[in-house]
Amino acid sequence: MRPKNRSGCPINLAVEVLGDRWSVVILRDIMFGNKRHFRELLADSMEGIASNILHSRLKRLVESGLLERSSDPDHKQKTIYSLTEKAIQLVPVLSALGAWGRRHLPATEELSVRAELMEAGGPMLWDDMMNELRQIHLSGLDPSERGPDSAFAQLNDAYEKVVVTRAKAR
Amino acid sequence: MRPKNRSGCPINLAVEVLGDRWSVVILRDIMFGNKRHFRELLADSMEGIASNILHSRLKRLVESGLLERSSDPDHKQKTIYSLTEKAIQLVPVLSALGAWGRRHLPATEELSVRAELMEAGGPMLWDDMMNELRQIHLSGLDPSERGPDSAFAQLNDAYEKVVVTRAKAR
Numbered sequence: 001m002r003p004k005n006r007s008g009c010p011i012n013l014a015v016e017v018l019g020d021r022w023s024v025v026i027l028r029d030i031m032f033g034n035k036r037h038f039r040e041l042l043a044d045s046m047e048g049i050a051s052n053i054l055h056s057r058l059k060r061l062v063e064s065g066l067l068e069r070s071s072d073p074d075h076k077q078k079t080i081y082s083l084t085e086k087a088i089q090l091v092p093v094l095s096a097l098g099a100w101g102r103r104h105l106p107a108t109e110e111l112s113v114r115a116e117l118m119e120a121g122g123p124m125l126w127d128d129m130m131n132e133l134r135q136i137h138l139s140g141l142d143p144s145e146r147g148p149d150s151a152f153a154q155l156n157d158a159y160e161k162v163v164v165t166r167a168k169a170r
Numbered sequence: 171m172r173p174k175n176r177s178g179c180p181i182n183l184a185v186e187v188l189g190d191r192w193s194v195v196i197l198r199d200i201m202f203g204n205k206r207h208f209r210e211l212l213a214d215s216m217e218g219i220a221s222n223i224l225h226s227r228l229k230r231l232v233e234s235g236l237l238e239r240s241s242d243p244d245h246k247q248k249t250i251y252s253l254t255e256k257a258i259q260l261v262p263v264l265s266a267l268g269a270w271g272r273r274h275l276p277a278t279e280e281l282s283v284r285a286e287l288m289e290a291g292g293p294m295l296w297d298d299m300m301n302e303l304r305q306i307h308l309s310g311l312d313p314s315e316r317g318p319d320s321a322f323a324q325l326n327d328a329y330e331k332v333v334v335t336r337a338k339a340r
Contacts, residue, residue, distance in 0.1 A: 005276065006217035006218065007216040008276065008278030008280075009198075009216060009217075009278075010267070010268045010270075010271030010272040010281065010285045011194065011195070011198050011264055011267050011268045011271060011285070012195055012198075012216070012217055012271075013275035013276065014268070014271035014275065015191060015192075015194050015195055015267070016191070016275075017275065018189075018267075019190055019191045019192075019194065020189055020190065020191070021185060021186070021190070022189075023189075024185050024189065025181070028182075046176075046177040046182070047176035047177045047179075047182055048176065089270060089274065090270060092269070092270070093266040093267055096262045096263040096265075097180070097184040097263055098180045098181045098184070099180075099262070100180075100184055100259060100262070100263055101180030101181060101182075101183045101184035102180040104256045104259065105184065105186075105187065106183065107179065107183055108178030110178075111177070111178050111180065112180055
């Protein structure tokens with residue numbers, strides 16, 4: 001049984017679920033990087049998460065109803081993690097955190113492009129993003145089938161453009 | 171010296187500063203409850219923060235540039251904590267967390283009223299709130315001098331109305 005909540009304040013309850021050093025970063029990688037397997041989340045982690053921490057955080061995110069485990073339709077042996085509706089609705093929270101971090105913390109230019117576009121796009125863009133996440137995580141669409149108008153494709157294009165421009169400038 | 175950042179991603183950097191079980195809750199109490207002294211933050215804590223944890227979190231929030239310590243103009247012996255501009259700009263983050271928590275977690279009706287109004291008010295209301303926080307925390311205005319149009323006064327009125335209605339219904 002999980003311990004009783006500290007209070008019924010919605011901000012406190014959100015902190016009880018998300019307030020640690022890794023949960024939001026793992027959700028970011030699943031949401032924006034479409035990393036769905038333990039191995040990808042571990043090997044591609046920019047922040048260098050440790051295997052045992054990743055394991056315990058994924059377990060907690062499943063228990064909190066933010067992730068669902070299932071077996072990968074292509075490799076029955078492998079577990080795939082999917083965002084739930086509850087986690088998909090964190091898009092505005094991640095956008096607000098990114099907008100604040102970009103402005104007040106030593107964020108790099110490349111990694112700030114998507115945060116900047118998400119802030120500028122506002123609630124209409126977040127709705128598009130949430131609908132795309134629903135198609136991928138709740139309805140099983142392959143992300144490669146997303147059209148050219150895809151909100152995520154546009155964010156990733158903008159990000160890649162900055163990476164290429166900076167690589168040329170070196 | 172603080173350890174090097176894990177990555178330059180703005181979401182990760184925000185998590186490095188805010189990602190623990192207490193920092194956001196303490197900022198909430200200073201922001202919405204205008205609790206400015208250690209004693210108030212400790213004694214009025216809905217979540218029952220422990221004294222040593224409060225002490226270490228306040229210290230870290232000062233080091234991260236989110237709070238400033240000064241001596242209380244009315245009681246020179248006492249330390250008063252003020253939000254910095256960097257912390258004031260967390261209003262949209264707290265609003266997003268509250269909106270999500272209200273919808274997806276077991277929040278009480280009373281404690282959800284302000285989160286609901288903040289979500290409905292959107293960026294225009296957040297700007298008003300941030301301007302009021304600047305007057306109080308950066309320019310030293312006494313909160314009792316806020317006019318009847320004050321965004322915070324309106325949130326608190328709505329909250330108190332629900333508390334009274336529920337008390338009568340019992």
